[in-house]
Amino acid sequence: MEKVINENPLSLCANTEEHLFKRLFFRFVEKLSGLEKLQAMYKKLSPSSEPDRFFNEIIDFLNITYETGGAQENIPEKGRVIIIANHPFGAIDGMILVQILLRIRPDVKVLANEALSRIPGVSNIIIPVNVFNNAITLNRNAMRDLVRWLENDGLLLVFPAGIVSHFQIRKGRVCDPEWNNFVSRIVVKTGSPVIPIYIHGRNSILFQLFGLLHPSLRTFMLPRELMKKRGNHVNISIGKEISVNTLKRVGDHQDIMRYLRFYTEVLSGISSSEDQSDLSAREESRHAVVKQSTIKELYATEIKYLPEEQCLVKSGKMRVYYAHANQIPWTLQEIGRIRELTFRQIGEGTGNEIDISSYDSYYCQLFIWNEEEKEIIGGYRLGLVDEIMQKYGITGLYTHSLFNYKVNLLQRVSPMMELGRAFVRKEYQQSYLALNLLWQGIGSFVARHKKYAVLFGPVSISNDYDHLSRKFMIDCLKMNLTEEQLSTSIKPRNPYRSECKRTWDISDLSLFRDVTLVSSIVSQIEKDNKGIPVLFRQYIKLGGKFLCFNVDDNFSQVIDGLIMVDLRQTNRKMLDRYMGEENAAGFMSYHQNRTAENRHCR
CATH class of the missing domain: 3.40.1130.10 (Glycerol-3-phosphate (1)-acyltransferase)
Known part of the structure; x- marks a missing residue:
């Protein structure tokens, strides 16, 4: 009997001693279920x-x-x-x-x-x-x-x-x-x-x-x-x-x-069709050729004669400066050129020969200068919201061109500083040195202008990311890192609409409060293993919350997340890192005193 069973491992009635009626019933079940055909196939296989x-x-x-x-x-x-x-x-x-x-x-x-x-x-x-x-x-x-x-x-x-x-x-x-x-x-x-x-x-x-x-x-x-x-x-x-x-x-x-x-x-949901990098390359072919570099001596001279107090950070051969357009006309041209070049490398950019707009004429430029190589390493564009509002009104703010919000929103969290157009040259992206210098520069600037406790601005998800990655990141950020009270007062001018089918249950997104886990899923999707954008990680570490998402038609269809960072709520170690312990203590003391004064006035 043991031999018979081994020869018919897929049979329900392999035991020949079973009652006849039972064996007939099993044969009927085998035929109906397809097991009979499976047995026939098994018998044709070579013993192995x-x-x-x-x-x-x-x-x-x-x-x-x-x-x-x-x-x-x-x-x-x-x-x-x-x-x-x-x-x-x-x-x-x-x-x-x-x-x-x-x-x-x-x-x-x-x-x-x-x-x-x-x-x-x-x-x-x-x-x-x-x-x-x-x-x-x-x-x-x-x-x-x-x-x-x-x-x-x-x-x-x-x-x-x-x-x-x-x-x-x-x-x-x-x-x-x-x-x-x-x-x-x-x-x-x-x-x-x-x-x-x-x-x-x-x-x-x-x-x-x-x-x-x-x-x-x-x-x-x-x-x-x-x-x-x-x-x-x-x-x-x-x-x-x-x-x-x-x-x-x-x-x-x-x-x-x-x-x-x-x-x-x-x-x-990972697409096996056209690679996003192929799409970016095709988009690049429609862009204007990036402008040739400005003569180095022209902008080097401008930077040399900037007032000493406009140097925010010194680190070896690196300097971080801030300046206005009328102080650095040639430098601004070079900044715009490097911006466009850098953004295009990651599927972003205006498509123009240079990334300079009317906002640059009255926004402040913060940039890293390599004194030895005489080159610009990276930069940010800063806008002091109260000053811009006073002179140009709400339409003078770059973020207002992307997101629809009212003056009363700004008044609720005023005074604020708008950040944008962050870039680091490709050859300096292998380490966090340049990004750290930029944020030390921002920290030093805020320490000198203590009232600007709240930073806000767009941070981009480029077209170099798979559609599924972008959908996942936005779903996660909306679920776990949204500023609930303020977000209801802001609307995107060009809302993001998903281009792919969601493969997950929304309830499972609560697992991804840790940005490292979000990044692990993104790197799973991306062919080049990249995680979430570096600036997303940076702002989230500082305690950033997202308000809204918009598609920027004028910047290679990137998805911009409007993020807000209240430095008064930032982890103190992070604040010390970018401001220095003494400046961070002074900044916190300033706002604690203001809070006490406001309570007293009530």
Whole structure:
């Protein structure tokens, strides 16, 4: 009898001693479910106990093809790692992934249904679990085996849902059910990195309808669904490695699993079509040629004769100055040239030969000057809101050209300083030196003009980012970093409208209060691994809150987030870093005294 059972591992009635009526009933179920066809296919396979050969034959027999877009390189050739994946189809999910993984490395194990251990070609690659009931002893054994496997630097493939994707009434779509938390426990216990894989597709409508009638009917339909995959092509997206340290930042085991699932499902929306860099290149071809450099001696002389008090920071050969347009006409031309050149390199820019506008004639320029090389390294444009309002009115503010807001909004948080047009030359972007110098310059300027406690201005998401990245960043910032009271008083002049389908549940965005986690998802999406824009990270560290988002038609269609930073609420260590301890103390004392005076007046 043992021999017969082994020869028919897929049969419901392999035991010939079963009652006749029972055997006939099982045969009827096998025929109806498609299991009979599956058995017929199994009998045609060559006897083999080798998983790679076994799965290769099945995939070839079903004529199933797949592609990964060359992302197999994300799978390490050695070292412990956990591969997680969604489970859209059933057994074929594991077969395809095992085939991919075994071509990269031999030490592969799969956490799978214990029923599969009866199949000779599968038994020696799986760590069996009972997915239908929580058999604690079995689960403990499985946990022991897989921990040992990972500690010996093996690869473990897991489908955290445990069962196949199906229509979820609450979510209104076909997707995995809730993922099991055991994966996060394994990750933390073994210190294993995780690589997410998303398998595109789903089972038939009939499968989904049967599942709505009763969950057991989904299981009944799985053999039929497998056989219906004959001749199908499957797209597979392989993500990038997620470190244990990143996962530990997320929270408890439940939050880690929500994060891992989010990370995996984001892969479903990553475009395999035209690269954003291709779009940027085509846009660049329509731009005017950037103006040639101004004669160095002309602007070097202007900077040399700036008043000493306009030098805000000295650091080695670097100087940070502020100046007005009438003091630096040639320097301003060079600033505008470098701005345009730098912005174009990241998919931004005006498209003109130089980035100079009417605002530059009365805004203040803050810039870094390399005294040895006689070159401008980076800069900011500053606008003192009260002074601009007094002379030009609200339309004199650059931000008002992007966002619609009233004078009373400015009065509620006055006095303010508008920041914009931040840039650092490409050759100086490898370190944070230039950005730190710019912010030390801003800190020094504020220390001299203490009343300007609130900074605000646009910060851009360029066209170099994938549509999905931009949508994700904006959703996260709206959920977690919005200034609720003031944001209702501001409207974008050209609202951002998503160009892609959202692949996540809005409720899951609460996981991303840590900007590092936001950046980890963005780098997953981006082909060049870039995270969120550096200035976003900088403003958020300073305590920045977002008010609104707008698409700037005059600046390469970038998405501008209007951000506000109240330096009185900024972390004191950050304030000391950019102002210096003495200046920061003086700044805080000034505003504490003003607050006390205002209370006294009431």
